[in-house]
Amino acid sequence: MTFEKMFEEGHIGTMKLENRIVCPPMVRNWASEEGLVTDRLINNYVAIAAGGVGMIIVEASYIHPIGKGFVNQLGIYDDKCIEGLKALAVAIHNHGVKAGVQIHHAGRQTIPEFCGGQPVAPSPKPCGIMKFLDPEYSPRELTTEEVGLMADCYAExxxxxxxxxxxxxxxxxxHGYLITxxxxxxxxxxxxxxxxxxAGRMRFVLEIVEKIRAKVGPDYPVTIRLSGSEFMEGGIDIAYTRKIVQELDKAGIDAFHISGEIYESYPQGRMIPPMATPAAPLVELATAVKEVTSKPVITVSKIYRPGLVEDVLVKNQADFVAIGRSLLADPEWPKKVKEGRLGEINYCITCQGCIDLLFSQQDVRCTVNPWCGREEELEIKxxxxxKKVMVAGGGPAGMEAAWVAAQRGHQVTLYEKNHQLGGQMVLAAMPPTRDDINVFTRYQIRQLAKNGVSVITGKEVTPELVNExxxxxxxxxxGSCPTKPDIPGVDGTNVVDARDVLRGTVRCRSPIIVAGGGLVGCGVAEWLAQKGEKVKIVEMLENVAQDMGLNDMMMLLDRLSKLGVEIFTKKRITKIDLHGVTVEEEGKAEEIAGETVVLAMGARPDQELTEAVKGQVLELYTVGDSVEPRKSMDAIYEGAKAGCQV
Structure with missing residues (x-):
């Protein structure tokens, strides 16, 4: 497939762009406490600019402190912000890429902890998501005079x-922020x-556009991002958005960037789609907007494969395509596509690792690209x-360490005791909707081959092999080993481990009780239920899937409900027998019937080899779940770090 349309020149107002690929605004939470640009932020934007993107929209930057939505969000609220922003603009321009800042005010979609005061909004109607984070939160209605002053803040x-x-x-x-x-x-x-x-609801945004034009002049490109639909009863739908676009077109907007949803509809999975959401869920909104304006339209949301981007452009469904998280996963995505190196692309797997961190007010990182935000720390020199390097384990941490060390010039041999590479990622990809995980595993395997790593499967590293x-x-x-809880009956013939269930090495008889309602337990429960089994999840915490992000969790719970999976929460298993489990809640015991009990109650690090080979080599690194079971993001980072340190 050729990608001619993707690399065709484009225009937005007076601005000429080298291609149709856009880096959309993505808050990284890497600014200083005052919202100022940091070196870390510059380094990441430089990597993206050098990778061949046509245009960069710098992340949402707050125009007023009370509109700050994230603890380390970038700011543009004061002239003291200009110096750092100027350095960022120069750094991007050094690679010939056009760039502009997205100006933002969170409105009701923030809490005092983030913005330093009572949030403001057009009306005192609270956001349900923010109310969940802070039960005391309540937005204040802006006065008529304050609304005009806020428009001035956008212009400044x-x-x-x-x-x-x-x-x-x-x-x-x-996305439900102040203008929305x-x-x-x-x-x-x-x-x-x-x-x-x-007309009244349009007045605020039209005043903002008018005041911005007065500040920047008639020929300076001004674009706007809109939710084509809020996907909320009584909210904005695409018909309403088309009316908004027509008015903003007349007001002088140069391009329309069409996304969707607000915080309260975010769990539906379209704004920042998880694996369970089909590709390109919002393209039809952009196409509908194109029907009512001659101005360029940018589409966005899980358009993460080159063929899909080209198809959208060829069909004239949009004029530009924003690929967002794909550029966090691989900043060189555009360059690799242009040069025909599709097999070298480290594709985003839409695992939600980045956005889940952001919404928990942590630094954004990428599961599959440990260099994201660590461009200086993980320099491959x-x-x-x-050196002769032996890597024990062919999971994500081991493979990452192996190819990085080999790329630096070391002689690397990777050993995997099983006959398949991928480790726990292979099992993680088995539950429904999780197949994209395999995309990264295949990428790592290609990296091993490309960098000359010798791979030996079916052979376990032992002290004897090290000596040899x-x-x-x-x-x-x-990696890790499953945790076996201290529960009477846990060694029974009807008790199996979740990993063995997914591997297919054990058989289950319905009804099946899954002990543990985290990501693993819910995943294996869905997998079994899809095969027609009757499944019950027993979890001691108040809710299941608490180690998942919000939209992933909500969509999973909906699928489990449709599959008829029964969920028991706040129940501690005290006994297992051939008839099921005994559980206790607030001192009261009850029986839950089942033929098979599947354990999904955590893991412990496999440190046997680490202890056995201490003293046999001068350099010894332990990475990933071998240190402590955590997320794949941590394992891949530690693997890359070890590969850079050897």
Missing amino acids: AARRNKDAGFDFVEIHGA QFLSPYTNERTDKYGGDF PVPTA EKPDVIIIAT
Whole structure:
């Protein structure tokens, strides 16, 4: 397949772009406490710019402190922000890429912990998601005078953006933030000139556009991001958005960036789609907008494969495609596509690792790309002298360590005791909707081959093998072992482990009780239920799937419900027998019937080899679940780090 349309020149207003690939705004939470640009932020944008993208929309940057939505969000609320933004603009421009800042105000979608005061909104209607985070939270309605002053803040932010040397500015009018709140009948209950009817709800954004134009001039490109639909009863739908677009087109907007949803509809999985959401869930909204404007339209949301991007453009469903998380996973995605190196792309697997961290107010990282935000820390430098490196374990941590060390010039041999590479990732990919995990495993295997790693499967590393091979370095990535709880009956013939169930080495008889309602337990329960088994999940905590992100969790619970999976929470298993389990809740015991009990109650590190080979080599590294069972993101990072340190 050729990708001619993707690399065709494009225009937004007076701005010429080298191709149709857009890096959309993605909050990374890497700014300083004051919202100032950091070196870490610059380094990541430089990597993306160098990778061949046509345009970068710098992440949502708050225009006023009360509109701050994340603890380390980038700011553009004061002239002191300009110096850092100027350095960012220069760094991006050094690679010939156009860039502009997205100016943002969270409105009701923040809490005092983040914004330092009582959140403001067009109406005092709280956001359900924020209420869940802070039960005391309640937004304050802006006065009529304050609304006008807030429009001035947007204009001043646009002026700072231009003063910093950026090529355009984007207004954030999507995802349920302040502008969306004014536009939507779901959140705007005002009776003054900024509410009441369509014209009143449009007034705020039209004033913002007018005031921005007065600051930046008639020829400076101004784009806006909109939610094509909020997917909320009583909220904005695509018909309403088309009316909004027509008014903004007349007001001088140069391009429309069409996304979807607000925080309260985010669990539906379209704004930032998880694995369970089909590809390109919002393209039809962009296409509908194109029907009512001649201005360029940008589409976004899980358009993560080159063929899909090209198809959208060829069919004229949009003029530009934003690929977002794909650029966190592999900043060189555009360059590799252009050069025909599709097999070298480290594709985003939509695992939600990045966004789950953001919404828990942590630094954004990427599961499959440990260099994201660590461009300086994990620099791959050639070694002056090659060492003989033995890697024990062919899971994600071991494979990452092996190819990185080999790329640096070491002689690397990877051993895997099973006949298949991938470790726990192979099992993690087996439950329904999780197949994209295999995409990364295949990428790692290609990296091993590309970098000349010798791979030996079906052979376990032992102290005897170490003594025989005499490596200079050993990297141990042997993973974890299932935890066996201290429960009477746990050794019964009807008790099996979740990993063995997924491997197909044990048989289960219905009804099946899954002991443990975390990601693993819920995953194996869904897998079994899809095969027609009757499944019950027993969890001692208040809710199941608490180690999953919000939209992943909500979509999973919906699928489990449709499959008829019974869920028992706040129940501690005290006994297992051939008839099922005995559970206890608040001192009361009850029986839950079942033929097979599947254990999904955690794991412990496999440190047997680490203890056995201590003293046999001068350099010994232990990475991933061998240190402590955590997420694959941690394992892959530790593997890359070991590969860089050897």
